[in-house]
Amino acid sequence: MLYPPDGDISRRNIATVKGTGGRISIGDIKNLIEKEFGSGIRDAVPLSGGCLADLQLVRLESGVSVVLKQGDNLLCEAGMLKYLRDHTALPLPKVHYSGEDCIVMEYLPGKAGTPAGQAQDHLAKLVAGLHSISQDHFGFEHDTVIGPLGQPNMDSDDWCVFFRDRRLVHMADLARRNGHLPEDVYRRIMTLADRLERYLGHRPPVSLLHGDLWGGNILSEKGRVTGVIDPAIYFGDAEVELAFMTLFGTAGQRFFEIYGEYRPIDPGFFATRKDIYLLYPLLVHVRLFGGGYVGQVDEILKKYL
Structure with a gap:
């Protein structure tokens, strides 16, 4: 999320921020930003929304502002942003510099959160356009x-196999090994995985997915979506994205009405597949945060087992 937190914020010079072991030094970051833009750094403002990474709005003496993100796997994130910029109509930040633990990217206007009113309509049009981009198989050219x-993201022509092995079972295994997924819940997920073809027997078209499309990763203002960030891209069933967008209330009834004008939604999505597809983002949250997300997984499993 690329916006300053509400209320008073303390300003600090980027040169005073301490780096952590293994990361590019703050001095090197300062130098590369000043070299890239030909301007000194005035100050840096902490940004909210960086629960899994450190975010700062870096303001230059020239008046230009950029976002500095520090964390893990950021070279992959930068590549995904570039792919989406090159292949879609989504508003995405330009990446000025990227490394494994650091991205310097364009600052986009707008506030993160669930878009409302006309911005919800605009989001539906953008997502429908994204999902209309296709290729011959599910997966991606590399893991993301x-x-x-x-x-x-190993290629597959069989969507059920891809979702079962590379999404559902994969993330359940990670959550189990991390100690956040109880053994009895894990066993029930494996039972559902064995029966998955009963519920995912449809043949969905191959669609490009953002992969992590919730309100926190969507910027909007004045009735428009102004930015989309933090992608987790691959080619899959568009319904996975639509399901995820219901998890935190990102997509409401109006969204689905507008989306459906561009890409009709099969009734089987709401009746059967939505909850199954919700298991993947829920297991991601179980792996990262544990807690109440396990209960949500359990409630979905009760519907099918």
């Missing part, structure tokens, strides 16, 4: 990440 977690 969702947050700090790896997403295997």
Whole structure:
């Protein structure tokens, strides 16, 4: 999320921020920003929304502002941003510099959160356009990440196999090994995985997905979506994205009405597949945060087992 937090904020010079072991030094970051833009750094403002990474709005003496993000797997994130900029109509920040633990990117206007009114309509049009981009198989040209977690993307012509092995089972395994997924819940997920073809027997078209499309990763203002960030891209069933967008209330009834004008939604999505597809983002949250997300996984499993 690329916006300053509400209320008073303390300003600090980027040169005073301490680096952590293994990361590019703050001095090197300062130098590369000044060299790239031909301007000195005035100050840096902490940005809210960086629960899995450190975010700062870096303001230059020239009046230009850029976003500095520090964390893990950021070279992959930068590549995903570039791919989406090159292939879609989504508003995405330009990446000025990228490394494994650092991205310097364009600052985009707008506030993160669930878009409302005309911005919800605009979001529906953008997402429908994204999902209309296709290729011959599910997966991607290389593995990607969702947050700090790896997403295997080995090609497959069988969507059920891809979702079962590279999404559902993969993330359940990670959450189990991390100690956040109880053994009994894990076993029930494996049972559902064995029966998955009963519920995912449809043949969805191959669609490009943002992969992590919730309000926190969407910027909007004045009835328009002004930015989309933090992608987790691959080619899959568009319904996975639509399901995720219901998890935190990002997509409401109006969104689905407008989206459906561009890409009709199969009734089987709401009746059967939405909850199954919700298991993947929920397991991501179980792996990262544990807690109440396990209960949400359990409630979905009760519907099918």
